[in-house]
Amino acid sequence: MTLPRSKSTRIRMLTLLALTAAALSACTPTPEPTPTPTAAFASEEEAFAAAEEVYRAYNDALNEVDVSDASTFEALYALTSGDFEAADRKTFSQLQAENYTLWGEARVALFQGKEATEPYKEITALVCVDVSNSGISDEKGRSVVPSDRPDINALRVTFVNAGGDLLIDHADREESSSCASS
Template structure:
């Protein structure tokens, strides 16, 4: 099920930590050079592939959610961060508390990397989702899906790198985007 209300895109802040040492008088050997850090992704294509892998895993986790069992939410949260994760935690906790049941599967129609920022290790991608088979009913069996809900959503999704993996950080409905058949 797509995010029906877009999560706010959070800006990626970079923290710099300055280490200083007090030198001792006298001679001391020069420090040995440390290992040169390797970039998380060797190319834009590698970053796009990692982001797509993350989003496919996130969608698979989404399709396995059982709102009656909060333990099934954790794999979804493990693939997200920031406001996106926070919005999911709030939404699925509420669904669980109110007895909502989700059925059907969200299907990724397309995933296309748009930009890769190698300095901040972020990827932005265009994603097209088919949610036509997804239903959400409350405890009384009443549909919670708007009759105006489109069958497909064009999304603009942002990913951030955390170590050697990507996390879904935000998703917004892309009003200008199209979902090809």
């Protein structure tokens, strides 16, 4: 997933406005040295551990969602950004509109860091989520989960460092993973 465009656009607009104001003023200040970016984490292992912590917190929050109470979605949104957050917002809105119920619990069966390079602005991991003990039911208690849904979902998840917060930003199915043996 990518960072939301609106936040990036606002930052660019404010920067442009500030630069224009400085250029128009009679006295221009001496430019300050540009700081060297520092890594968000001390090591790749630390970055992967932080990403795993975020994903597990997301999974815990997901297990606590009550579709009839939109305020329970906020814990998920606090851990997400970009198209991952947009997809969650759309999905939970639809589930609520249909009066569906989430039941059971999903479990992180495997978290494996894949890519992270300094300054660790983006981290990628393979996440295997066991959904065998969870589902979605309609108003009459009938499952609306496709019968061919796999018990374990393999996801390639991208995390971004947004203003010091590590957020889940994007996820794709990872068909060629080793999750089946998890």
